[in-house]
Amino acid sequence: MFKVPVHQVAGHQAIGGKLGPLVDDDGRFYKPLQSGERGSTEKAFYTSFSSNTSIPEDIRRFFPVFHGTQVLEASDGSGPCPHLVLQDIVSGHLSPSIMDIKMGANTWPPQSPEDYIARCLEKDRETTSINLGFRIEGFHIYRSKESDLWKPEKQFIKSFSAQDVRLVLKKFVSSNASPDLDLNPDCAFASIVYGGSTGILAQLRELKAWFEVQTIYRFYSCSVLMMHGKGGSGAAVKLVDFAHVVDGEGVIDHNFLGGLCSLIEFISKATQDEYPNKTCLKDSENNRSSSDNCTCE
Amino acid sequence: MFKVPVHQVAGHQAIGGKLGPLVDDDGRFYKPLQSGERGSTEKAFYTSFSSNTSIPEDIRRFFPVFHGTQVLEASDGSGPCPHLVLQDIVSGHLSPSIMDIKMGANTWPPQSPEDYIARCLEKDRETTSINLGFRIEGFHIYRSKESDLWKPEKQFIKSFSAQDVRLVLKKFVSSNASPDLDLNPDCAFASIVYGGSTGILAQLRELKAWFEVQTIYRFYSCSVLMMHGKGGSGAAVKLVDFAHVVDGEGVIDHNFLGGLCSLIEFISKATQDEYPNKTCLKDSENNRSSSDNCTCE
Known part of the structure; x- marks a missing residue:
């Protein structure tokens, strides 16, 4: 009845007799x-x-x-x-490409023990968290053939620079994603996955509007999961990992929100230069139709 | 020809032969x-x-x-x-009430020396910076009589809790502002200073829209100055103190932006309960007219 999930990209994994979901x-x-x-x-x-x-x-x-x-x-x-x-948020998706993004420049709740804060701060500075307000924790990307999966090692992902993150956000929506840095991602699914009124950017902006006013929870060390199926179908955003959520006490989660704004801007920018005349992501927020002379910078 | 400014609320002051502006x-x-x-x-x-x-x-x-x-x-x-x-941004304002708010949960640029980061982090945690995404650095408030100024000591301001910040944001727009914690602020100027299409909230929201897209600068340890004249006239927002600005390198200033969103939410909330039937601050964003049955929560 119970199986080890095949689509987990970060966190403890139930492989080789280890404890996992x-x-x-x-x-x-x-x-x-x-x-x-x-x-x-x-x-x-x-x-x-x-x-x-x-x-x-x-x-x-x-x-x-x-x-x-x-x-x-x-x-x-x-x-x-x-x-x-x-x-099971990936159930029903065939061959889903998934990316796990840990949100916030600071991953430690303010009331944590000193040694925990020090360890988190070190990781936040070593990775892109402090710089970008988020870091990629893991991902896997399906390529043209169903069995053809690119799932990099943790260590590879940990060393990402801002520029690497930009590139991987493009590869995530490409049909030719590969570890080969010289191979330009084709961004074949960028407009369908990131753009449009139901795409990932629209979903992230809905979340942002809520984070601008909600003062119930503060989501330290929580992840945004982005996923899509073959051909860019069923693009979805989910929040997971709530082991460090604390009471908002009437204050918005400016740490998560800042990182979310940065992620939104990053995805918009990273994909804009690839297909400026295909779909204008900035315009898609207002559901305006794309056009060849759209002028988003 | 040169004089010591009388309206400085934070930073090095040219008093008693010290170096200042x-x-x-x-x-x-x-x-x-x-x-x-x-x-x-x-x-x-x-x-x-x-x-x-x-x-x-x-x-x-x-x-x-x-x-x-x-x-x-x-x-x-x-x-x-x-x-x-x-x-001189206060020149021309008669008896201006001024508040200096240092922005961002983290006041240290990522590339700073270790000892500087440690000192900043300690201050950010001791004050409200980490919790609220901003901290009040200084303020003075004119009361009914022109000569009647309330300007608290640095040490008093440094110990502010989130609840103190809420209260002081109300006192800042009250005609009866005083250090007496038992005296309820009357929020007499709240709607004219914070609300409306040209008030401080509208100005902060304009800034926010820019911070959501600008990737030129990152404003570490920069301050938002809020000011208004007698009777709440001439409400204005200015940014000052750029000694720790670094190149944005294509990334938005999520640290400043998060704090700005928090400040906007704080001012909205702190003043809403004082005059829910006078002006609806959330509605004022859209320039809708206030009404007695406005339902902003």
Whole structure:
């Protein structure tokens, strides 16, 4: 009944007898409750969020549906262990390309222990977090043939510069994505995945509008998952990983929001120069039709 | 000819023979060039900004006009010293109430020396910077009588909590502002200073729209000055202090922008509960007329 998910791009993975999440055939994703405060924080977040009536429905769709917790045999064979039962957000997507982007310049909640802050700060400075307000944590990209998957090593991704991030955001929507830096990404799916009224940019802008006013939660170290199926179909944005969410206490999550604005600007810019006359991403926000003489800079 | 400015609320002040800025009667503000990199960075910023044709005129008005540099006798009597010659942004305002707000959760440019980062980070965590994305650096508020000024000590301001910031943002637009925490601010000028199509919120939202796309500069440790004259007249926003501005390198200033969004939300919220039936600040963005049954939450 339970299987190891094939489409996980970051986080602990249930490979080689290690503890990791499981999925079933009914579209559910079983995430082992992390030990200590992380597990209790994530469970508390899902419980609070799923019952909070002030969350707009349009925003709720960006979060995995929560089905409670369930004790089941851990993937590492260590015995029964409590799992969060969540919607399997990639279920139903055939060959989905996925990118996991950890949001915020600062990944540490302000009240964390000193040694945790120091470790996070070091990672935030070594990666693009401090510079860009986000960092790519993992991704995999399907190419033309269904079996042809490019999934780079963690270490490769960790060393990304801002320029690498720009390039990978293009490769993510290309039919010729590859580790070969000399091969120019064709951005074949850029307009369908990123652009348009239902594309990823439109979805990120909806999220942004909510983050400009919501003061309920602060999402430290949370990820934006971007995904799309073959040919750029079904582009979707989801938020995952809530082990470091804290109470907003009446203050907006300026850390997440700043990174989100940066990601939006990055995706717009990174793809604009590739197809300036195909679709004007800036215009797509207002659902204006694309035209050959569109003048977005 | 040169005088010590009476309306300075933060920064080095030319009092008791110390080195600080001077003003003249022609509306110019002479800021001593800081030693080392800070001075050269600030001069380089003003030089770059004043000649950059890609800055929209609507945005340029938020910055002091730059008139070059001039060597003049330092305010501390230490001899001739180079000064930045700037527009005196409070010149022409009678009895201006002023607030200096240092922007960004992180006040340190990423490439700074380790000891500088450590010192900044400590201050950012001790004050409201990390929590709110901004901190109040200084302010003074004129009350009913022209001579009646409330200008608190630096130490008092440094210890502000988020709740104190909320309260002071109300006092800033009240006719009965005082250090007495039990005296409720009357928010007499809130709608005229913060609201409306030319008020401070509208101006901050204009700035925000620019920060969402500009990738030329990153304004670390820069301040937003908010000011208004007697009775709430002439509400204005200016940016000052550019000693830590760095090249944007194609990335938006998500650190400043996040803090700006937080400040906008804070001012909206802090004043809404005081006069929900007078003016609806959220609606004022769209220049809709206020009404007694306005329903902004």
